Amino acid sequence: MPVCSLHIVSLRTTLSDFLYLLLKSKPEPLVVSRVIRWVIVPESLSVDPLLNQNIPWDLLVILPGAAGLSPELQEHVGNEWTVKVGIPSRLISGFRERNEKLLFPKSEDLPPLSGALNQPRIAGSAQGLELTEELRGWIQRFSQREGQQAVSMLNLLAFKPGMKDEYLKYGDAFAKSIGKRRGGDAKIVGSVIDDGSGRGSGTGSEGKVWDEIALAHYPSIEHFADMLASEDYQEVNNQHRVGSLKDTFILCTSELDLLGIRGRERL
Incomplete structure (x- = not known):
C-alpha cells in the first residue's frame, strides 16, 4: 500500500509563495x-x-511518498501537524483526473438537496456530527459568501477496541445511500502508519493514537448540511458511527484548483 504524508500547516509567508x-x-x-x-x-x-496553541491553520496538503515537505518548503511553514498514511493504490491511480471531475462537475450531475434543511434536525452540539444552530448559521453565511463550491472534510478516526467493523457499516451506508444521494464521496481513505505520537511502529496499530483518515467530498457546504439535517443520515450516524469512535476530528477545507494555478503560471 503506497505511503502518503498528510500535513496541516500554518504559513509564515504568503500563500502564493x-x-x-x-x-x-x-x-x-x-x-x-x-x-x-x-x-x-x-x-x-x-x-x-x-x-x-491557538494556531491559525492555513492549508491541508497531501503528498505521495513518506518524505513530506522539502526543506525549502519548510522554510515557509510556521507550524505543522502531520501523519503518514497508507492509501490503497486504486485510490491514488488516476486520482487527479477523478478529483477534477468531482470539484468541477457538470450542472446536470449535481444532486438536488433533499429538503431536510427546510425543517432541520437541530442538536445542542456538533461533536456527534449533527447540525447545530451555530453551525447552520455559519453554513448559510459561508454559502452566501463563497457560492456553490465543493468542500472536502478531513476526518481523523480513532476506533474503540473491536469497533472498527461497526464503523465500516457506517462507511458502507455513506457510500451507497446516505452520502451518495447528497454527492458525498470518500475520495481518499487510508490507514495511519505514523501519527507523530512516538508510539507507532509502522507495523501495527496497537501503539498509534489515530487509526484512519478519510477525505470526504461534497458538491457544496449545503449538501453537507442537508445530510446532517436529515433523519435517514442521523439514524445511521447514531447507530454505527458515534459509538464506534474513541475520538475523531473533522476539518472543513476548500480545495484549490491546482490545474488552474499551473495554467496561470504558464501565461
Whole structure:
C-alpha cells in the first residue's frame, strides 16, 4: 500500500509563495486545500498540537511518498501537524483526473438537496456530527459568501477496541445511500502508519493514537448540511458511527484548483 504524508500547516509567508514552490516540487501534491474551520474538534487525542496553541491553520496538503515537505518548503511553514498514511493504490491511480471531475462537475450531475434543511434536525452540539444552530448559521453565511463550491472534510478516526467493523457499516451506508444521494464521496481513505505520537511502529496499530483518515467530498457546504439535517443520515450516524469512535476530528477545507494555478503560471 503506497505511503502518503498528510500535513496541516500554518504559513509564515504568503500563500502564493508557498504554492509556487509546492507546485514545482516533486512529487506533485494530491490535494492542496484551504483550511476553513473545525466541524468537530478532537476531545482527547492530539488536542495540544491542534487546538491548545491557538494556531491559525492555513492549508491541508497531501503528498505521495513518506518524505513530506522539502526543506525549502519548510522554510515557509510556521507550524505543522502531520501523519503518514497508507492509501490503497486504486485510490491514488488516476486520482487527479477523478478529483477534477468531482470539484468541477457538470450542472446536470449535481444532486438536488433533499429538503431536510427546510425543517432541520437541530442538536445542542456538533461533536456527534449533527447540525447545530451555530453551525447552520455559519453554513448559510459561508454559502452566501463563497457560492456553490465543493468542500472536502478531513476526518481523523480513532476506533474503540473491536469497533472498527461497526464503523465500516457506517462507511458502507455513506457510500451507497446516505452520502451518495447528497454527492458525498470518500475520495481518499487510508490507514495511519505514523501519527507523530512516538508510539507507532509502522507495523501495527496497537501503539498509534489515530487509526484512519478519510477525505470526504461534497458538491457544496449545503449538501453537507442537508445530510446532517436529515433523519435517514442521523439514524445511521447514531447507530454505527458515534459509538464506534474513541475520538475523531473533522476539518472543513476548500480545495484549490491546482490545474488552474499551473495554467496561470504558464501565461
